[in-house]
Amino acid sequence: MSAVIIGTRTLTLDPQRMTMVRIDKSCAHKQTYTSVAFFSWGTSIVGKEILLEWPAMFADEFEALDAIFIADLPFTFTPSDGSTHTYSVNMTSFDGEYFRGRTLAAPTTRKNVKMTLLIMSVVS
Numbered sequence: 001m002s003a004v005i006i007g008t009r010t011l012t013l014d015p016q017r018m019t020m021v022r023i024d025k026s027c028a029h030k031q032t033y034t035s036v037a038f039f040s041w042g043t044s045i046v047g048k049e050i051l052l053e054w055p056a057m058f059a060d061e062f063e064a065l066d067a068i069f070i071a072d073l074p075f076t077f078t079p080s081d082g083s084t085h086t087y088s089v090n091m092t093s094f095d096g097e098y099f100r101g102r103t104l105a106a107p108t109t110r111k112n113v114k115m116t117l118l119i120m121s122v123v124s
Contacts (some may be wrong), residue, residue, distance in 0.1 A: 004052070005078040006069055012061055014080075015052035015115075021079045021087075023089050045119055049092070050079075054113040062096060062110040069094040071113075077117055086124045089117040 003010045004018075026041040039104060077089040094101045096113035 001093045004080050005076070006065065007075040007077075008056055009068075011062075012058060013054060013056075017051075017053040018079070018081070019048075019050045019052075021045070021048070021050060021081055021083065021085075021119075045087070046121060048119045050089075050115070050117045050119065052076075052115045054096075055111060056099070057096065057110045057113045058106040059110060062113065065115065066094060074120055076123055077119075084124075085122055086118075087119045088121045088123050089119055092118050102110050 023043040028039045030037045078086045093116040096110035099111040
């Protein structure tokens, strides 16, 4: 994966794990007395949740992403996963844990960082 872009920020480290950015099928089914009823509303990327996970992240980058989370506004997301699409998303969750290296000279980092994005529309 090349550099993931969240808003105007190109991330220093790409997520180690990320949900595949691909369409979902919206459907439901219900067992009837003799058969099954199946309802399908087609496929769409809108409404898909994308989970991004980092084992570690620099504290300054975490703070920059946290500011986007706190702003509570939609922004663009370019997954850089080989596709050429950019999406309008909302960040529905963002969290991590404090971690400090073995020496005071080591940069403060966050570990086990998780972010969830909700795709609102396809921008390009």
